[in-house]
Amino acid sequence: MTAQPAIRLSGLTKEFASVTAVDHVDLEIAEGEFFSMLGPSGSGKTTVLRLIAGFEQPTGGTIELFGADVTRTPPFDRPVNTVFQDYALFPHMSVLDNVAYGLRVRGVGRAERRERAMRALAAVRLDGFADRKPAQLSGGQRQRVALARATVVEPKALLLDEPLGALDLKLREQMQVELKQLQRELGITFIFVTHDQEEALTLSDRVAVFHDGRIEQLGTPRELYENPASHFVADFVGTTNLFGPDHARTVLGREGEFSIRPEKLTLAAAPSAAGGERSAAGTVVDSIYLGSGLRHIVDLDDGPRISVLERNDRSRTVDPGRGDRVHVTWHDEDVVALIPPGA
Template identity: 65%
Template sequence: MPTEGSSTPAAISLSGLSKHFGEVRAVDDLDLQIADGEFFSMLGPSGSGKTTVLRLIAGFEKPTAGTIVLGDRDVTDVPAYARDVNTVFQDYAIFPHMNVLQNVEYGLRVKKVRKTERRRRAEEALATVRLEGFADRRPHQLSGGQRQRVALARALVNRPRVLLLDEPLGALDLKLRREMQIELKQIQRDVGITFVFVTHDQEEALTMSDRIAVFNEGRIEQLAAPVELYEEPASAFVAGFVGTSNLIQGAVAQQLVGREGTFVVRPEKVSMVAASDAPPPGPDTCVAPGVVREVVYLGASTHSVVALDAGATLTVSHQNSDRSIEAALERREQRVVLTWRRDQLVSLGGAAAPGTSPMEETR
């Protein structure tokens, strides 16, 4: 990643970038730099502006204001076909009348690359996405994951400076999507080019990214590495969108934390014990009695929803690493005590964002 004083330009530089559709500010005065060789994700709910930014970078939309620079070239007014980028969409758009090799070669044929050269490069691209031996197959003979790899190879064969990926795993089932997350990150490391990945799935973003920009209403709410984004959310919106968060605020914060403000504690940081085993509160520990209102079994983990005497509702998560699942499921309506370390609280300062509930799970 370029550092201050570095002579290496960023792969992408966006300055004052805006896109308005009538009265709607889809992208609002955005400044962003994405480094060469970085796996960068734009994460956010539908309508947050992330896909519009991707389309602006690709050249499919013209900005209302601002500049787009690829490397050291201003491409703000350059048409899409003349930009050194390629895009992979959720709809792979593979030509059904062509075999795999012909699909991958297609972009090189349009550019009039010699047959021997395009064949060599297409075979290299197929090897990169681990599809050696599939060159003669037709798209209908491929699985969903294999078709996704063909689309990826077709983009990589052009050797773009930047590869743009618009929710390319969205059509895959959960198991295959998780496998492809790992493979896609490995492919990015192998080819060494900049990947810009758009998703609304926080697990995808956390799994693959070097950095993540969380979008909300056309602006970046927080830009950080995955660990920082999860462990130190900058706002109630980020805390609620990236993972599951317990927000403690107002009078509840005054009672449990000892001061006013808005605080976040993640469900896996909270411990739950029977009321009879409650530890005394101390300078390093918060203690909150309450009643279990719901228990949700999720296979690898169990979530318990607890209504606190102080007035808030918190979620507790623990891994199902033993055979006490039945006991956990029988805790509904039982009195319990929740505890967490004070250093596990993240302060968000003032009040929570409007419309944010005490417990908000990732969409």
């Protein structure tokens, strides 16, 4: 990056007794970027967020926010704010008072803090709920109050620690759209922590996939999904079919380890003769109806059990049932080479 990054982590390390939670992480996040840190529990992503916020002190390395070294700066002196999964709203306060609380702590006068709090509520479409208590709101509305409270103090960056994790699926999908829209309207840097790969792909400009305290791969959602660099990323980000060295040799005719996404495969009654395509024979174990598509589980004669995802439209050439013989076909360009585990 040529411009000064909003956040720069250099050799960031955090150890808890004998456990290295964050292992020499180097990372730059651009100003105005929606950046996600994705990984399973224990991968180090939340610890990195807490280090940026100042809630934890690093064992080694440095943290720069907007060009200033804040490695030893206390949380309240950093130009960031944090939204947690549990919202942490004051139950005895009105929605307006919850949002204005940070301004009150900063000594902002009553008239100004009311005006700014109402503007923040309007930004999350809750200006008609100012006099309600948190208990009178839905989960999605409470989440928006938490966002308004975090943004009303005008932080340069907003840190979000799995803020949608407590919501049901439909509400979570709705909040994803609203969160991305809010970030675009505010124009500030969002750092989003999640273990949900679909959430990270939906929201982010870029994603860092964490594994064992390190960044396994960094890229745009498309780059991570279409070109996973390692076995871990291919397996963690979305659903994929993995071919180890033995099966890669017998099925793909290649040496190494490879990945093919289920939607890149098709089923046919006969092997493909088209240039750039290969086919492998197998037996359908199960076909699962998904509404928008069908997922077929196929045992390849000379390979592993794989998943094939077909759209539920008129392009399907076969409609196999359990026990049917099929030929699975793919394009050579859709086969992605991986760095094997431990390499």
